[in-house]
Amino acid sequence: MPQTALPDLAPAVPEMVLAASAMVLLLLGVARRDGGARLISWLSALLLLAVLGIEFALGGERRIGFYGMFVTDAFGLFMKAIVLIGSAAAILMSLRYNEDQRVDRFEFPVLILFAAVGMMLMISANDLITLYVGLELQNLALYVVASFERDSERSTEAGLKYFILSALSSGLLLYGASLVYGFTGTTGFAALARFAAASAQPGIGLLVGMVFIVVGLAFKVSAVPFHMWTPDVYEGAPTPVTAFFAVAPKVAALSLFVRFMVTPFGAYLSEWRQIIVFLSIASMVLGAFAGVAQDNIKRLMAYSAIGHVGYALIGLAAGTAEGIRGVLVYMAIYLFMTLGAFAVILAMRRNGRMVEGIGDLAGVSRTQPGLALALAIFMFALAGIPPTAGFFGKLYVFLAAIDAHLIGLAVIGVLTSVVAAFYYVRIIKIAYFDEPLAAFDRPIAAELKGVLVVSALLSLFFFLYPGPLVGGAAAAAASLFGR
Amino acid sequence: MSHLPLLTLVTFLPLLGGLFILLTKGEEAVVARNARYIALWTTLIDFGLSLLLWIEFNPHTAEFQFVEKARWVTIGGFSFTYHMGIDGISLFFILLSALLTLVSVIASWESITYRVKEYMLAFLVLETLMIGMFCALDFILFYLFFEGVLIPMFLIIGVWGGPRRVYAAFKFFLYTLLGAVLMLLAILAIYFETGSTDITVALNHSFPFALQKWLWLAFFASFAVKLPMWPVHTWLPDAHVEAPTAGSVILAGVLLKMGGYGFLRFSLPMFPLASHYFTPLIFVLSAIAIIYTSLVALAQTDMKKLVAYSSVAHMGFVTMGAFAATRIAVAGAIVQMLSHGIISAALFLIVGVVYDRLHTREIARYGGLVERMPAYAFVFMAFTLAAVGLPGTSGFIGEFLVLLGTFKVSTLEATLGATAMFLGIAYMLYLYRRVIYGVMTRADLRSLLDLSLREKLVFAPLLLVILWLGLYPDSFLAPMRASVDHLVHQVALARAAAHLHEASLF
Structure with a gap:
């Protein structure tokens, strides 16, 4: 093999385009005296979609770059598509909010672009080093956006909390990575996989290292018992930022989780399965029961997100291609259900101020029937009631669980879904059965309306044509197993 | 056969x-x-189409008829199809649903005053x-x-319901959802057992x-609720x-029948041995249900609660007949469901008539x-007698067939x-x-109007x-006969085979 001075950069072209363009946009923002937040936001959103186009043009072929530290495959393509769409939607949803809150600075979309670069790196990580670098790149941007409303006490508090707990989990992860390196002598996923295949039983040191990394990742996906930061950060961060947090970083961290468990340590499935099963059960149970008592809708969405991670982890616990397919389908459906729900929350603005109590939704069905209908669709979807999309997300993970003989896990899953249905349905009850309060401010921003309509249609009519999504997920899952 | x-x-x-209703706009x-008329015509035409099903139905076969099959999702091993078809068991439930929705629309014509659309x-x-x-x-x-049924019913109860x-x-x-999710897991387990989500495959x-x-227990959780x-x-x-009245009509008339239909469509033919194994449980629960409820x-003071x-x-009686699993009992269970669907719907409408006038369901208020209301008294009497199973009404046919069929299986239960x-x-x-006879003591009762034309x-x-149904039940029994015979025959075969297998072990 001829030694070249430059590593093979071709697989990382989309990431490089995104990073370079983000810097250009940053310069553009600085050059324009008036800020130009709206222009740069639109450009950023278009850029994300353009990068998505490049990703699709490159296709889901398996390619290795940077001396094996970076990998692209169908799995990565699928996850990156979710992340890019989620990020672009978050930028659009923030436009009006930031203007109203007078925090419409051009740095916001640019920071999200940098976070997106980090997330794409995480998804494509094929080495513990890449994993960590991607994660930190993402985190640095996220710390700032969480406290973006710098005059708001809640927002800065959320940013600080997120920083401290995230730094802690990154530390745990790094420590785990060092243990793994110490006991195997390598950080590459491919080499680790060979190591795992060669030794039937992982040594205690490797096992401890693996557990530390799992703990760090569980923090990032906010799986119980490492979820404590989630409700506070969700509640405190500006709402568009919460919408962003709920989708893109979660999907990125989960795909990292999946790749890390399946590619290097797939051979140790029986060792780590019990950890994932525990995380999954704890998340589903806590997400279901703790959500019941919430009055703040953003906090409620935090517990909802915790619960949903639990369901997605069922697929990982199965550890089969079917299970991973379930995770992928679940995350894709979760993307538009959650974006839609947050679009509704962003429309909850009365007399120029955001309101966040679920009681504020009282009687929306009579003042704004369209908004209420969308809300009902999202809530039924989040609860997983057929024929909405949420049902299919659950269907595919339960399918994998039954196939892997994790009957107990599946039974707990369906039972907690009934408990969680209570609080989703309670929101519908408030919106439809209660006496109306004053209407929310109108008109709803056009970008918001766009996100709302598209996600509502996808959530409701997914059952008509689930083929492409499920097929894509199946191909992506297969690529992870090298088939 | 039409194409x-x-x-x-x-x-x-x-x-x-x-x-169409969604598209109507304008003054409230x-x-x-417009919404009322659209709903009326739609349900009327739909009822007409369902009658066409009955006319075209071939009563001589137990095969599924009017079958439609289209690809829906076929990916990665787990595929499901758009597969529709009916046999003698399901035919009349479709007619019942169509008829009762039509009746509900007419019954709600004036009593629903807000958010009609x-x-x-x-x-x-x-x-x-x-x-x-x-x-x-x-x-x-x-x-x-x-499970989709839950969504509109939840809204109907919640938006247009009582205090x-x-x-x-x-x-x-939440009750119904809890039952249903367990059935979902059973469905997935069936898929892994048979390799298909097709019901006809699982039936064979x-x-x-x-x-x-x-699997029987998981389905039972759903249908029993x-x-x-x-x-x-x-x-x-x-x-x-x-x-609201029409909500009760659909609830009692059709939604309850989903459970009975489920037992006959799934539990009995797919899990004949488990059904046999659990029959004592069903019999005990049925007997308690009949006597206790x-x-x-008898002790209720609210008319609707009494009917409920x-x-x-x-x-x-339906569960008793279904799990007795003789030809007569199963046919009886189906007739009992149809008859109860009509009678309970009518009884709820009867309560609704006076509720619309006085806005109370307290028996003591009447x-x-x-x-004042002779026509009302007549209608009430007719359905009361049907409900208690007077010969000549459908209630008699259903209960009599169930008891006759069950008697051979369990004399005690019958x-x-x-x-x-x-x-x-x-x-x-x-x-x-209490409602119709006695002395009219209250002043406001004197101004009550009798039944309107509507x-x-x-x-x-x-x-x-x-x-x-009471006088000439054969119009209904004939189309279901082949399917019921087939069902009972299958169950008997499975049990005989298991018995043989057991015997050969010794």
Whole structure:
């Protein structure tokens, strides 16, 4: 093999385009005296979609770059598509909010672009080093956006909390990575996989290292018992930022989780399965029961997100291609259900101020029937009631669980879904059965309306044509197993 | 045989009507009137189409008819199809759903005064889901319809219901959801056992006994709640009392039948051994349901609650007959479901008539209504007698066939059931005496008006059906005969085979 001075950069072209363009946009923002937040936001959103186009043009072929530290495959393509769409939607949803809150600075979309670069790196990580670098790149941007409303006490508090707990989990992860390196002598996923295949039983040191990394990742996906930061950060961060947090970083961290468990340590499935099963059960149970008592809708969405991670982890616990397919389908459906729900929350603005109590939704069905209908669709979807999309997300993970003989896990899953249905349905009850309060401010921003309509249609009519999504997920899952 | 996709038409026509309602715009009064008429015509045409199903139905075969099959999702091993078809068991449930939705629309013509558009829309969506459920021959499709029903019904109870509507709506929703999700897991397990989500495949598959027991229990959880059986019936009185009249009609008339239909379509033919194994359990629960809820009904002071408890008792006969698994008993169970569907719907409408006038369902508030409302008293009497199973009405045919069929299997059970019929007579006649007879003491009762033409139009078809079913049941029994025979034969075969297998072990 001829030694070249430059590593093979071709697989990382989309990431490089995104990073370079983000810097250009940053310069553009600085050059324009008036800020130009709206222009740069639109450009950023278009850029994300353009990068998505490049990703699709490159296709889901398996390619290795940077001396094996970076990998692209169908799995990565699928996850990156979710992340890019989620990020672009978050930028659009923030436009009006930031203007109203007078925090419409051009740095916001640019920071999200940098976070997106980090997330794409995480998804494509094929080495513990890449994993960590991607994660930190993402985190640095996220710390700032969480406290973006710098005059708001809640927002800065959320940013600080997120920083401290995230730094802690990154530390745990790094420590785990060092243990793994110490006991195997390598950080590459491919080499680790060979190591795992060669030794039937992982040594205690490797096992401890693996557990530390799992703990760090569980923090990032906010799986119980490492979820404590989630409700506070969700509640405190500006709402568009919460919408962003709920989708893109979660999907990125989960795909990292999946790749890390399946590619290097797939051979140790029986060792780590019990950890994932525990995380999954704890998340589903806590997400279901703790959500019941919430009055703040953003906090409620935090517990909802915790619960949903639990369901997605069922697929990982199965550890089969079917299970991973379930995770992928679940995350894709979760993307538009959650974006839609947050679009509704962003429309909850009365007399120029955001309101966040679920009681504020009282009687929306009579003042704004369209908004209420969308809300009902999202809530039924989040609860997983057929024929909405949420049902299919659950269907595919339960399918994998039954196939892997994790009957107990599946039974707990369906039972907690009934408990969680209570609080989703309670929101519908408030919106439809209660006496109306004053209407929310109108008109709803056009970008918001766009996100709302598209996600509502996808959530409701997914059952008509689930083929492409499920097929894509199946191909992506297969690529992870090298088939 | 027509080549029209008749089942798809019957199923989705109401949805189309719903779409039209969604598009109506303008002043509220105009929208309300348009919504009412659209709903009326849609349900009328749909009922007409369902009659066409009956006419075209071939009664000489147990095969599924009007079958439609289309690819839906075929990816990565797990595929499901759009597969619809009916046999003699499901045929009449479709007719029942179509008829009762039509009746509901007419019955709600004046009593629903606010958010009429949404109300009619909810009923049309509900009709699609109900009919689709009875036609579905793919598990995933079935499940979509089965659980989808919760959404419109939840809204109907919650938006247009009585004072405790929120509590009732939640109880209904969560109870039924809890049962349904366990069935979902069983469906997935069936998929891994048979390699297909097709119901017809599962019907011809013989499951191992240990698996049968688990699957049976999971399905039982769902259907027992839906039916409902004692002791998971407690959502029913709440939901009935709080739902608007037409909501109760659909709830009692069709939604409860989903449970009975489920037992006959899935539990019995797919898990014959488990059904046999659990028959004592079913018999005990049915007997308790019949006797206990009859006694509870006797003590009610609210008219709707009384009718609701009587529903639980009547459904006890259905489970008894279904699991007795003789030809007569199974046919009886189906007739009992149809008859109860009509009678309970009519009884709820009867309560609704006076509720619309006085806005109370307290039995004690009424008395002596016969003086002012002779036509009402007649209709009430007719359905009361049907409910207690007077010969010549449909109630008699259903209960008699069930008892006759069960007698051969368990004399004790049949005896208990027959004894309890006496309690049914007691609470119904007691109700009738208190409401219709006696002295009219209250002043506001004197100004009551008798049935309007619209109300008579609502009751006329229901009365016709119970008399038809009571006097010439063969029009209904003939189309279901082949399917029932096939079902019972299959169950008997499976049990004989298992018996043989057991015997060969010794």
